[in-house]
Amino acid sequence: MSVWAVLEEADRPRWTYTPGVGVGPLVFGMSRHEAVAAMDGFVGDLAPAPRAIADTWLTRFRVPDRLPYRTAVLAFHDGTDGLFCVIVDAACGPQVTLDGLRLVGRLPSGWEAELFDYALPRGIQPVYAPTGDPGADELGIIMQVQRAGDHVLTRPALGVVRERANTLWDSLPYDPDLHG
Numbered sequence: 001m002s003v004w005a006v007l008e009e010a011d012r013p014r015w016t017y018t019p020g021v022g023v024g025p026l027v028f029g030m031s032r033h034e035a036v037a038a039m040d041g042f043v044g045d046l047a048p049a050p051r052a053i054a055d056t057w058l059t060r061f062r063v064p065d066r067l068p069y070r071t072a073v074l075a076f077h078d079g080t081d082g083l084f085c086v087i088v089d090a091a092c093g094p095q096v097t098l099d100g101l102r103l104v105g106r107l108p109s110g111w112e113a114e115l116f117d118y119a120l121p122r123g124i125q126p127v128y129a130p131t132g133d134p135g136a137d138e139l140g141i142i143m144q145v146q147r148a149g150d151h152v153l154t155r156p157a158l159g160v161v162r163e164r165a166n167t168l169w170d171s172l173p174y175d176p177d178l179h180g
Contacts, residue, residue, distance in 0.1 A: 055079040085159035
C-alpha cells in the first residue's frame with residue numbers, strides 16, 4: 001500500500017465531536033493513561049511532545065493491523081489540563097462528524113464553505129489561524145490540511161483553549177510538522 005493511500009469512508013471508524021467535551025472515546029481533560037485505555041482497537045505510543053513546554057505529552061495512536069506505520073490520531077496532554085488537543089489524520093484517521101458535518105479527509109474549499117454555512121446561523125464567527133487555516137474557537141476547531149498524493153485533505157485539530165491562551169491557535173502545541 002502506498003504511503004499516499006487514503007482509506008475509504010467505509011473502512012474508517014465513525015466518531016462524533018462535541019465541542020468542549022471530546023471526540024470519539026477521547027474526553028478533554030482525561031489523563032494520557034485514561035486516553036490509551038479508552039482507545040479500544042488502537043495502539044498508543046506515548047512520549048514527551050517534541051518542541052513543547054514541560055509536562056506536555058503526545059500519544060500517537062495507530063491501528064496495528066491496518067497501515068501499522070501510519071498514525072491515525074494524535075492526542076496531546078499536559079499536567080494541568082489533561083487532554084487538550086486531538087488531531088485526526090486525513091488519510092487513515094477516523095471519520096469525525098460535528099452535527100453531521102464531516103471533518104476528516106475533505107477538500108479544504110468544500111469544508112470551509114460548509115463551516116461558514118454551519119457557524120454563521122449559530123452566531124459563531126469563523127476565524128483564520130496565522131497559517132491561513134479556517135476554524136472557530138467556539139467550536140474548538142482549526143482545520144489543518146495534509147498532503148495525500150497530489151491533493152491536500154482536511155486534518156482537524158480539535159481542542160479546548162487552555163489556561164494562559166487567548167485562542168485555540170495559542171493552545172495548540174507548536175510543531176512545524178503539525179502546522180502545515
